[in-house]
Amino acid sequence: MEDHLFGARAGRTTRTVVVLQPISADCTVRCVPRASGLGLAGRENRVATRQDRRESGGGPTLLHAIKELILDRGLRPGDRLPTEHQLSDQLGASRNAVREALQALQVQGILEIRHGHGIYLREVTLDGLTDILTFWARLTEPDGLKSLLPIAEVREILEVNLLRAVVPLLAPADLDELVAIVEDMEARAERDDWAIEVDRRFHDVLYRPLGNWVVVFLLQAFWDAISSISEHHDLSIPPPARIAQQHRNIVTALQRGDADAAVAAMSGHFDNQLHRTRA
Structure with a gap:
């Protein structure tokens, strides 16, 4: 037909x-x-066939072939890939096509091309996602504070809903680390001082017991985007004492093993943040 x-x-x-x-x-x-x-x-x-397309050096197919080669050989972050010339021979594609594919994979954050040293598999990163979030947040909402709203809302949904699963997984050592972080927050608050890296460390430690790398990297991407937007617009933060108290409320509930109270405390923490962006 x-x-x-x-x-x-x-x-x-x-x-x-x-x-x-x-x-x-x-x-x-x-x-x-x-x-x-x-x-x-x-x-x-x-x-x-796939072999035909590979020999023609077709872009998307060649990217897929290189990624499959990485998986088939069990390469890990930090491992070195075959040279551009070797990949050209192994994949039946021109060196120009291989070079373009490698550059595209570097942009995607999968590979690192070290000129004069080789091609390496990168550590897991969501730098690309952070850049996209930051750019589109600033583009769609020129008001610096309001541009944080979409990212903050998604972050709230993720963290609040995951918290209930975290509570039974927290070991005494995890709780001790969270308490130490809150005490650091409180000491800084007495000097009217605040450090976003301390706040970030609290949330990193809190969700670490889930053992889910996707959660870890998504939260990192959200934090990086929020930090970038805040720095660009020179946004102010709530009183440090208030933020420290909110985190103390979360830790107190976690120490009791009270998931409902922990979720309520976390929701209150985000409500305060979102109220600022909606105002």
Whole structure:
């Protein structure tokens, strides 16, 4: 069965023929343009396998092939990849195509290209997500404080809903570390001092027992975006004593093993933050 698409170009009619036929999961259909009346002999529609596409150096497919190579070889963050020349030979693609694919993977935060030293698998990072969040927050809402609202709302949903799962997982050592952080907050508050890294460490330690790297990196991305926007707009913070008390309320509930009270205290902490951005 043929489906014809017609279009005029340079005074002649060009026809693209798409042949629909059963194909395997390892294949894709390749469409071959054919000009009416020009007798382009030998130009037949054919099915292109993954190997065909790899040899052609197609962008997205080559990126996928390099990522599959990393997975198949069990490479870990910090490990060195084959050279550009070796990848070109192994993947059947041109060196230019391989170079472009490697650069794209570096932009994605997967690889690090150290000129003169080699290509390395990076540590897990969501730097790209942080940049996207920061840029779009500032673009969609020029008001510095209000630009934090979408990020803060999602962060609240994530943290408040995860807290109930964290409570039974907290070990005495975790609670001791959280208490020490709150005491540091309180000591700073007496000097009317505040350090965002202390607040950040509290939340990092709190959700660490979940053992979920996605949660860890999402929270880091939110923190980085919020910090970047706050610094750019030189935003003020609530009184340090109030923030310290909110964290003390959370820790007190955690020490009792009271999930409901901990969730209520965390919600109150975020309500205060969100009230500022909505005002």
